[in-house]
Amino acid sequence: MAEPQSIPWEQQALHIAIDTIQEVLPQKPKDQQEALHMSLMTLRGFLAATSSIGEEDGEALTSMGGGGGGELGGSALSLDAGRLNKWQRLLAERREAAGLSHARLAELAGLSESVIVNLETGRYAPSQLALLHLLSVPEMKLEVADLPWEAAEVDPNFALNCWLAPGFDPVKMIKELAMQVNGFGGHIEQSYLYMDPMSAADWCSIADVKDYDDMQASMQLDRAAGLILKNTGKMGLDVVALGPGSARNEVRLAEQLLSQAGHGDVRLYLLDISQPLLSVAYRHAAETLADRGGVVFAIQGNFHHLPRYGQLLYSPQRAHRRRLITMLGHTFSNLENELRFVRNSLVGFAAGDMLLLDLRMAYAPADNPEQIKERDPGLLSIRRNTNSSSSLHQKWDEFLAGPIRRYGVSKVDVEILRVLDLGCPVPGSYGVDARARVRSASGEEREFSVYYSRRYDATRLHQALAREGWDLVDSWNYGGDSNPCKLFLLRKSGPALRLVD
Numbered sequence: 001m002a003e004p005q006s007i008p009w010e011q012q013a014l015h016i017a018i019d020t021i022q023e024v025l026p027q028k029p030k031d032q033q034e035a036l037h038m039s040l041m042t043l044r045g046f047l048a049a050t051s052s053i054g055e056e057d058g059e060a061l062t063s064m065g066g067g068g069g070g071e072l073g074g075s076a077l078s079l080d081a082g083r084l085n086k087w088q089r090l091l092a093e094r095r096e097a098a099g100l101s102h103a104r105l106a107e108l109a110g111l112s113e114s115v116i117v118n119l120e121t122g123r124y125a126p127s128q129l130a131l132l133h134l135l136s137v138p139e140m141k142l143e144v145a146d147l148p149w150e151a152a153e154v155d156p157n158f159a160l161n162c163w164l165a166p167g168f169d170p171v172k173m174i175k176e177l178a179m180q181v182n183g184f185g186g187h188i189e190q191s192y193l194y195m196d197p198m199s200a201a202d203w204c205s206i207a208d209v210k211d212y213d214d215m216q217a218s219m220q221l222d223r224a225a226g227l228i229l230k231n232t233g234k235m236g237l238d239v240v241a242l243g244p245g246s247a248r249n250e251v252r253l254a255e256q257l258l259s260q261a262g263h264g265d266v267r268l269y270l271l272d273i274s275q276p277l278l279s280v281a282y283r284h285a286a287e288t289l290a291d292r293g294g295v296v297f298a299i300q301g302n303f304h305h306l307p308r309y310g311q312l313l314y315s316p317q318r319a320h321r322r323r324l325i326t327m328l329g330h331t332f333s334n335l336e337n338e339l340r341f342v343r344n345s346l347v348g349f350a351a352g353d354m355l356l357l358d359l360r361m362a363y364a365p366a367d368n369p370e371q372i373k374e375r376d377p378g379l380l381s382i383r384r385n386t387n388s389s390s391s392l393h394q395k396w397d398e399f400l401a402g403p404i405r406r407y408g409v410s411k412v413d414v415e416i417l418r419v420l421d422l423g424c425p426v427p428g429s430y431g432v433d434a435r436a437r438v439r440s441a442s443g444e445e446r447e448f449s450v451y452y453s454r455r456y457d458a459t460r461l462h463q464a465l466a467r468e469g470w471d472l473v474d475s476w477n478y479g480g481d482s483n484p485c486k487l488f489l490l491r492k493s494g495p496a497l498r499l500v501d
């Protein structure tokens with residue numbers, strides 16, 4: 001049998017540094033803790049990056065694992081002969097009881113047949129990663145307690161840290177925005193609204209308004225977390241937060257997941273188009289989650305390009321983890337075509353992966369425009385808009401008009417008006433289309449659609465999502481009568497990639 005490998009010295013050094021900071025952190029004055037939290041997260045990120053080579057790169061995996069860890073690499077566990085024999089017998093017994101050949105088990109676990117054979121004959125001591133893969137095969141009925149390790153030895157830090165997503169070009173996007181606001185009119189896709197630091201600051205000042213934050217905080221994230229963990233079972237969880245903004249909701253959710261799971265195998269990936277917002281989000285997440293064992297990764301990228309970001313998606317190497325995609329703060333309802341987004345941008349997730357969305361419900365049926373206009377506060381406020389808007393309303397208008405004011409070549413007046421949009425992709429939904437009416441000094445007028453905010457019929461929405469392969473697990477109301485909103489948890493029913501028949 002090959003010699004078990006020890007943890008590389010770089011990882012040992014990182015573990016020592018992390019433990020030391022964790023120990024001294026609570027004794028430091030509050031004003032020094034922030035810097036230490038950030039250092040802790042950065043070190044965890046480095047540790048994750050060094051561990052993740054084995055997860056992401058087949059070549060490196062082979063060399064890292066050597067003979068001892070098999071092709072999946074990672075450090076082989078150092079085990080005594082008695083434990084190892086017991087494990088070999090158990091593996092063979094469970095495989096035979098499940099009626100699986102070596103080849104079939106290898107296929108289900110995402111390992112090679114030779115690794116399975118070598119693990120059963122004791123030629124290899126198993127690596128942590130190989131054990132995790134075996135744990136993800138339900139037919140084997142393996143429990144964490146069956147594996148030849150202590151649960152506490154599992155290192156949750158298996159992934160990359162900070163990322164600039166491939167092909168992402170914010171400079172090009174800002175130029176496109178400038179071209180568009182100087183054009184004749186049309187729709188400005190919502191991604192462009194958050195990109196520059198002033199837009200990010202305007203968004204943060206909306207998120208800071210007490211009424212807004214109170215409404216968001218009433219979302220039943222604790223109940224959603226309980227059900228997410230039930231569906232995750234014993235697997236590790238990757239939370240892929242699309243458009244986290246200042247990450248208040250996402251961090252609330254991560255806190256619930258970490259406290260209810262009772263273990264730290266939760267990774268939070270923050271993916272945002274806006275660099276300034278991503279910094280705010282990362283700082284908040286790092287400060288809040290650092291001493292609870294969570295791991296946070298910040299990625300500047302475009303969620304419309306998600307299928308390019310392989311590390312966030314399902315792959316056989318990550319079959320031992322579940323993914324939860326979140327799109328909170330009603331962002332889903334701002335997309336041009338929500339169903340096409342699910343169909344095309346969420347294509348890389350696998351059966352069992354989950355999706356969490358918060359959305360506003362319809363104030364009246366979509367086929368009754370008169371009733372909608374009477375009841376929907378988003379449309380009613382237009383009539384009051386001219387003299388006395390609420391502070392929240394004014395902040396929204398400043399946020400929506402900001403890019404046109406900043407990137408227009410000439411000075412313009414911008415007025416935001418809201419109109420009813422009945423041509424929405426999800427059956428039973430309607431939209432409030434915020435339109436910027438732009439007047440130049442010469443009197444020339446142009447009009448841009450700057451923000452869609454859709455309202456849904458819950459049943460027809462989840463029927464439409466089910467047709468896209470995402471089934472409803474549960475939903476929870478929040479926001480009361482004046483802001484009827486729902487949090488939806490969905491689960492992917494189909495395979496990772498749908499092939500055209």
Ligand SMILES: C[S@@+](CC[C@H](N)C(=O)[O-])C[C@H]1O[C@@H](n2cnc3c(N)ncnc32)[C@H](O)[C@@H]1O
Nearest residue numbers: 191194243244245249272273274302303328329
């Ligand atoms: C309405 S805010 C929601 C913020 C947060 N999730 C919440 O619950 O309050 C939308 C967020 O999505 C981000 N965003 C918009 N378009 C994006 C895109 N194409 N790719 C990645 N992030 C995007 C924005 O920068 C912003 O942070």
